[in-house]
Amino acid sequence: xxKTVKKVQKRRARSFLIAVCIRGDLxxxxxxxxxxxxxxxxxxASDAEVEEATGTVVGFAGPVGLKxxxxxxxxxxxxxxxxxxxxxxx
Numbered sequence: 827x828x829k830t831v832k833k834v835q836k837r838r839a840r841s842f843l844i845a846v847c848i849r850g851d852l853x854x855x856x857x858x859x860x861x862x863x864x865x866x867x868x869x870x871a872s873d874a875e876v877e878e879a880t881g882t883v884v885g886f887a888g889p890v891g892l893k894x895x896x897x898x899x900x901x902x903x904x905x906x907x908x909x910x911x912x913x914x915x916x
Contacts, residue, residue, distance in 0.1 A: 843875065844897070846898050
């Protein structure tokens with residue numbers, strides 16, 4: 827069983843950042859994400875945007891402790907136990 831949670835930072839259109847969590851061996855389904863957000867597009871945030879928003883480098887930017895950034899968790903994450911993710915420390 828996969829024990830890693832992958833967090834992908836996205837921008838809803840050109841507006842705000844969101845954190846999307848999914849099991850580490852899966853990929854985000856862009857169509858489902860856009861539908862969930864009721865958005866016409868969901869764009870991968872740049873490294874600079876992630877670092878500015880989280881205060882740490884991309885590889886360490888997990889969903890725990892994020893401030894003012896909504897977190898969307900895939901059902902695959904909600905079913906996990908004893909999982910590992912970034913902790914906003916680099």
